[in-house]
Amino acid sequence: MLHKKDKKMEVSAIENGTVIDHIPAKVLFKVIAILGLDHIDKPITFGTNLDSKKLGKKAIIKLSETFFIDKDINKIALVAPQAKLNIIKDYTVVEKKVVEVPDEIIGIAKCVNPKCITNNEKIVTKFQVISKREVQLRCHYCEKITNQENIVII
């Protein structure tokens, strides 16, 4: 029989790497796609539909021997603005980070405007972030604004 404390350990600890916590459960697969985790050959553990006071159901990703530069990790801020990173060295958290919406978004989101050239020809989308709190993206091409609730991840 496991002790109660041990039972709570739903995902095992890692020696060196990155833990991404506080991901809303429903965007886990978007986060995986944005970070390209399906192309990483290091051990990765996913946990999802875990209880969270803040998010209801959350997901967590533990990546062994994998570290991100801010520019890359900030891309997930569009879908998981409350995500937190723990950088692990030798089983110890050596750094905690929060994600921040970058000033420019390239190739992650779709423009909300059906008449935008990016929705009609093969073009990598590009947006200027004009508001970070309630995310608003201005399309570099058609200049229309995509609001948080309309953001569709490609």
Added chain:
Amino acid sequence: MKNKSLVSITDYSKNEYLKIISIADEFEKQSVQPIMQGKVVANLFFEPSTRTRLSFESAVNRLGGRVIGFSDTLSSSVTKGETLYDTIKIVSSYCDLIVMRHPLEGSARFASELTTVPLINAGDGANQHPTQTLLDLYSIYKTQGTLENLTVFIVGDLKYGRTVHSLLMALSQFKTTFHFISPDELKMPDEYKFYLHRLGLDYYERKELASGVEKADIIYMTRVQKERFSDPIEYEKTKNAYVLRNKMLAGTKDNLKVLHPLPRVSEIEQDVDLNPKAYYFEQARNGVYVRQAIISAILGLK
């Protein structure tokens, strides 16, 4: 400005607007100036627009340049399924300047980043039509002698009208006081009002055109289109409220001019045409001088 594409009105600065205006003024005095000899302009019209296209062609002809291109997609390789990417890549090796009209928004920015030659946006869907805005600025400058501190009434469809938004962005550099007159459904979007607010410019909003125009230096009329209304009954009720009639110009300022990007449908009664304050036909003629100015500035000829 040499080699600088013109996609959005905000691509150019206040000084660049003024430079275009001063060159346009030269062309108005002496329109035929064959300074473009040996230069080729590609006019790529992916949707028909007779007036804009002819005005560009006329401008190039008066400058002594040559025009190649197409006036709709039926006569181009687009019907064979060629992408805009390929068309632009190819055409930019055939010419010194591209003038492009396209139904999709953002197409002009995309094309301008692909070409090796400069590009002028002659309209990309409902997004931008900067040469229209520059000719509006020129018309205002010519009739008022200045662009600074004017009171401008903009009437009609302020929500979807791209000419209106571009004109607002350009005029806001000149301390303009705006009056917006439109039905509720077609009000000026908040983002533009916030923009004016941040610049510290005054604006007023009203639903009535019938009275209160005596402060105006410029009345800029636009079409109120039926298809913009969610409720057709609402359209029938409101359409007559945004029609300018000659008798409404009584008591207005002497320097007042009425502008309209054309084509007009019924929003300006024909009896206004005979009033010396009507300026929309001259405004259209200014389009050629302004386009001569833009082309020669971008090609570094002026």
